[in-house]
Amino acid sequence: MVFANSDRLKSALLLVAVLGLASGLVLFAVDKPHAATFAWRSGVVPVLVALIVEILRRLWRGEVGLDIVAALSMSAALFFGETLAASVVAVMYSGGVFLESFAEGRARREMSALLSRVPRTATRHANGTLVDVELDNVVPDDLLLIHQGAVVPADGEIASEQAILDKSALTGESMPVRLGRGDEAFSGSINAGEAFDLRVRHRAAESTYAGIVRLVEAAQASKAPMARLAERYSILFLAVTLALATAAWWFTGDPVRAVAVLVVATPCPLILAVPVALVAGLSRAAHFGVLIKGAKPLETLAGIKTLVLDKTGTLTDGRPQIISVEIFNGMSHDEVLHFLAALEQASKHPMARAIVAAARQRGLMLPAPEHVVEHPGEGISGTVSGRQVSVGGVSFINKRLAATAAASPMMNVGTVVVALAIDNKIAAHITMADALRTGTTELLAALRKLGIGRIVLATGDRRAVADNVTKGLGLDAVNSELTPEQKVHLVLAERKHGPVMMVGDGVNDAPALAAADIGVAMGARGAAASAEAADIVLLLDHLDCLLPGIEIAKRSQRVAMESVVAGIGMSVVGMVAAALGYLTPVEGAVVQELIDVAVIMNALRVLAIKPRIGKEEYRPKA
Missing domain, CATH: 3.40.50.1000 (HAD superfamily/HAD-like)
Incomplete structure (x- = not known):
């Protein structure tokens, strides 16, 4: 239905049509009917010309839509002297186009907000000073200062004692979250607390937020099978409209009846409801941390x-976690974790990072280890707070302890046991696994x-x-x-x-x-290849994001179909009434515009969807 790509042109055509209608009504009221007719024609012709140009463009692309009915209704009204009706149709049609554009813009609000918040620069620590650099120049291991209220420009780890981040743009979480040293921070989050330092892990172009922006841009240009199906149905509706208009003229001999039928059928809810509802669904899903790469995957998701x-x-x-700790020398759990994590700070092994993260989550202060010696593939040893500490596999520690070694623990399938020795005595066995x-x-x-x-x-x-x-x-x-x-x-x-x-x-x-049919990638830590191949990317590594995504997809599709059925039903009733002489062309135009407004407003209900099955319903209570 859109006859121009420029919002400015849509606004200008609506203004011309409104001025033509309004000035014609004034002239008619002061008993100048010929001048009124000229004013009404002046408001119709620019809209009709733009419409015909758009129809020709669509026919060139092999697309046939109900824009043809709009052109026929305005042309027929002008030809048979129903200039007021033609002017009303021009206003209603250009107004409908403008309203559709406004509605789609409203539906894209969440996505547009993402695009508008992309940071361009970052503040980097360099030789004891702070330097503002272009985002493209930020590389892994750079230390950035994230100012209060600033958007985190790249994925990384908190390098300060704590940070408070607002993740609402990524996940829809309304409350800021408190993170500690070593916790992951994703680009696109907003610093809701004091300034903090961030150790960069990925280039900005490879970070979560940059990927979101690329997905949003792709999603905004998509068209769903349901939208294409609606276009195919629009051809059938066009045939029915022309047949009914011809029959009304044939049996009554009154061409105005045919004009009234054409007016009531312009424009059709088929080409309004589906795109608005689906785009609104994409926007709403993004609000809950589910980036869907277009309307087609959204529609498919509803039928999985x-x-x-x-x-x-x-x-x-996907990361090892501490499952249990077996202590041998009477130390407390925190003391064991203190020595274990302090030494593991010197290792880059995934299990070492998991241990350090667990210690920091418990609020433990970890001193820097000294005299560290790493034995690749076996373990690590060093000095922590003046005591000799060794960490590694059970066999590695037993070899070092000889006669004082503890018995090897029983290991379940899928678990790994890390042994801790302090001052040449076994201190603990730590069982780790990639837990459910x-x-x-x-x-x-x-x-x-x-x-x-x-x-x-x-x-x-x-x-x-x-x-x-x-x-x-x-x-x-x-x-x-x-x-x-x-x-x-x-x-x-x-x-x-x-x-x-x-x-x-x-x-x-x-x-x-x-x-x-639908590929879903875990976006936060997932591989770039999986995110590229997927149709949907979860902005957080939580499967629970699927729940609101699926529910929004189902309800978006249902709202679109409800709008189509109700809109077409009302249009058919109006067309029959016009054919029987109960609606004049002017009245028919007003009735149809009311139908279009109702259809668009109903489709926009998708933006207010609050998933009934959500995180709080099934997540275990703390």
Whole structure:
């Protein structure tokens, strides 16, 4: 329906049409009918010319829409001397185009807010001074100062004692969160507290926020199958409209009846409701941390029946965590963690980073280790607060302790035991594992409530590990030791149960994500390849973001269809009334515009969706 790409042109045409109608009414009121007719024609012709140009452009692209009905109604009204009706149609039509543009702009509000907040520069520590640099010049390991109220420009770790971040633009969380030293901070968050230092982990172009901006730009240019379906139905509606207008003229001999029918059918809710509702759905999903790469994936998401889950980093956290601590020498848990984490600060091993993060979460002050010696693949030793400390595998520590070694602990499938020795005596065994995410059982139950009837696991890990992790989850199938190619075959095979959604975060998941009807990537720590191949990116590494995303998709589709059915129904009733002589062309134009306004306002209800199944419903209480 849009006959120009420029919002300024849309506004100008509406102004011309309104001035033509208003001046004509004034002239008619002062008994100057010929001048009034000229004014009305003057307001119609520019709109009609612009409309015909747009119709020709669309026909050149192979598109046929209900703009033709609008052109026919204005042309017929002018030809048969119904200049007032033609002027009303011109105002209503140009007003409808303007209103549609305004509605879509309102629906894109959340996404546009993301784009407008992209930082351009950053403040970097350099040789004891602060220097403002272009964002493109920020590299990993740079230390940035994030001012109060500033947007975090790149992904990194908190390098100060604490930071308070507002993540509402990324996740929809209304309350700022408090982070400690070593915690992850994602680009796009806002510093809601005092200034803090950030250790950069990724270039700005590779960070979460930059990826969001790219996804938003792609999503805004998309068109859904439902929108294309609406266009195909519009051709049928066009045929019905022309047939009814011709019949009204044929049986009554009154061409004004035909004009009235054409006027009531202009414009049609088919080409208003669907794009506005779907774009609003994209915007609303983004507010809850679900970036959907267009209207087509949004529509497909509403009909998903099977969910295929990767294990590491998806069903599990993807990082080792402390599961239990066995203490041998009477020390407290915090004392063990103090010596363990203090020494592990010198290591870059993923388990070392997990241990340090656990200590900081408990508020422990960690001194810098001294005389550190790392034994690659085995362990690390050094001095902490004047005491000799060694950390590593059980066999490594037992060799160093000889006769004083403790018995090797029993290890469950998928766990690793780290041994701690202090002053040549065994102090503790720390059991670590890539644990199942908290609340996973409740999450899967909530997904089934939303219509996903089959949930299966697809992992490259060993069968024993997969079975241990998924015990008690009630999955429909557990598939282990899969290659990337086998994951693709699994996704394709699951299609016999209905549309398939695949969730993953690694490079090895990218082919399966691309093969699925809907691919979902864990965006915060996931691989770039998986985010590129996916249709949806979760801005946080939490599967619970899927819940509001799926619910918004379903309700957006339902609102779009409700608007189409109600709008078309009312239009058909109006057309029949016009054909029977109960509506004049002017009255028909006003009635149709009221229908269009109602349709657009109904579609915008999507922006107010508050998911009924959300985080608070199933997340375990603290």
